[in-house]
Amino acid sequence: MPDSHSGESLLFLTDEQLRQGIEAVFFAYQGFTADPDRILATMAYGRAHHRAIHFINRAPGTTVTNLLAILGVTKQSLNRVLRTLIEDGLVESRVGASDRRERNLYLTEAGLALENRLSDAQRTRMRAAYRDAGPEAVAGFRRVLEAMMDPEMRRRYASLRESSQ
Amino acid sequence: MPDSHSGESLLFLTDEQLRQGIEAVFFAYQGFTADPDRILATMAYGRAHHRAIHFINRAPGTTVTNLLAILGVTKQSLNRVLRTLIEDGLVESRVGASDRRERNLYLTEAGLALENRLSDAQRTRMRAAYRDAGPEAVAGFRRVLEAMMDPEMRRRYASLRESSQ
């Protein structure tokens, strides 16, 4: 069993197989972002706004610094996005309770409404893909994705999972 | 068995599970592009150059129109990238043999060298992820990715797979 397994793995990991995996990720990611992008295009928003909204919804009260680390962008880049979201009344920024230097970020009613529209669209596609592929495939999908992450991002991903049970 | 299976599926497709899948794709894609990005940053190139080089290598002699469809960008956007690659001697553009309006694109020696550097970096990460997750997980990974694609992209993906045996 260990022998046959390692043989199977060697056979599997040809450059051609890896290339196909790389292309699959590329094409799948196009589909992944297509539906929210279509919604965002009708407003003055882009993918960056979507990402901010998503993670604020996911971890309400999160700080700017934390969001920066998750998104992996600079303070200036995030701030530009955040400013428009606050101006438009989708995000609320409250001064921190324990540490008044921090800003805790929350979605407003309108922010929640947009978040739902966007993630509904994205979830619909994921749901269909999961259903087509079957539960075992989904488990494998998740395992490979996790293995592809940078260790730091894997930690952040894991802590997000914990925080929502 | 059919009952327990459908029960399992229903349990599986909670919004929370889908949300985690969405976040996993986001974080994994960061890792996916990180290694080539680091190499490209040392030159005057970006992700767009990488994508062009990848697919020209994959389908040598491909036309501009075909490349446009695969990459999903505008002619002008691709042309800007292509021009610098041709000027820098990484890509060669030959007038089509049967239809002289078309341009057939090929990588030069230097282009092949860069392609190898970039895809080596990317394959190394994929190889490690595949190894960590195991062959069954990889099969599931591929199945879900394919199901996530837009139908048109799925066709293009399939035809790329055929063309390389």
Place this chain on the structure above:
DNA sequence: TTGGAGTGTCAACAAAGCTGACGTATTGTG
């Protein structure tokens, strides 16, 4: 010969990333 497809290019613009610098609260520490 004429319409349309494939290609290249100009101009102008937008989204979203970056660096560097600076200012202002606020907090923690010596």
Place this chain on the structure above:
DNA sequence: CACAATACGTCAGCTTTGTTGACACTCCAA
């Protein structure tokens, strides 16, 4: 208390990569 460090916001300027719109050229096919 004084001062360094942290968290945040912002100004300015730049880059990459995408977008429209317009126009010209080549070439194929009807």
